[in-house]
Amino acid sequence: MKLQLKILDPRIGTTWPLPAHATSGSAGIDLRACLAEPVVLEPNTTLLVKTGMSIYIEDTHYAGLILPRSGLGHKHGIVLGNLVGLIDSDYQGELMVSVWNRGTTAFTLEPGERMAQYVLVPIMQTSFDIVDEFVESERGAGGFGHTGRQ
Numbered sequence: 001m002k003l004q005l006k007i008l009d010p011r012i013g014t015t016w017p018l019p020a021h022a023t024s025g026s027a028g029i030d031l032r033a034c035l036a037e038p039v040v041l042e043p044n045t046t047l048l049v050k051t052g053m054s055i056y057i058e059d060t061h062y063a064g065l066i067l068p069r070s071g072l073g074h075k076h077g078i079v080l081g082n083l084v085g086l087i088d089s090d091y092q093g094e095l096m097v098s099v100w101n102r103g104t105t106a107f108t109l110e111p112g113e114r115m116a117q118y119v120l121v122p123i124m125q126t127s128f129d130i131v132d133e134f135v136e137s138e139r140g141a142g143g144f145g146h147t148g149r150q
């Protein structure tokens with residue numbers, strides 16, 4: 001599916017490649033850190049980092065998710081300060097990534113480094129019928145481990 005992309009940082013598409021799926025089956029598109037110079041992220045610090053671009057989804061049946069990269073998250077503790085970024089279909093501003101060093105050692109984020117990934121997902125918007133009672137389901141109100149652990 002084609003989306004409108006506005007390039008805000010001229011290094012995107014010149015110094016660094018245009019955003020794209022890395023392989024034919026990649027679900028995500030890596031987002032690069034649009035930094036002027038390397039930044040040291042001390043343990044347990046968070047930095048809001050520009051991506052240098054805006055993606056306007058427009059169609060309300062889709063949203064963007066910003067997710068961690070597994071290698072950075074597992075090996076270096078670099079995840080997201082908001083855990084997951086949710087990008088609304090009507091958002092036209094610059095995509096921003098809240099980079100959180102949840103690890104125990106400092107991490108140097110380099111200009112152009114792929115820091116997170118963007119995934120387009122389908123969305124069902126909801127409205128509500130107000131009711132007093134539900135038709136009873138098999139589960140009912142049981143949750144939070146109600147069915148046991150094994």
Ligand SMILES: O=c1ccn([C@H]2C[C@H](O)[C@@H](COP(=O)(O)OP(=O)(O)OP(=O)(O)O)O2)c(=O)[nH]1
Nearest residue numbers: 066082084085086087088091094095096097098
């Ligand atoms: O990691 C993120 C999360 C959000 N956004 C942008 C796109 C999104 O559409 C907008 C609002 O995000 P959200 O609704 O999660 O944040 P909020 O704190 O509720 O802000 P708002 O009051 O603007 O809705 O911020 C990002 O660029 N990166």
Ligand SMILES: [Mg+2]
Nearest residue numbers: 086087088091
């Ligand atoms: Mg909001």
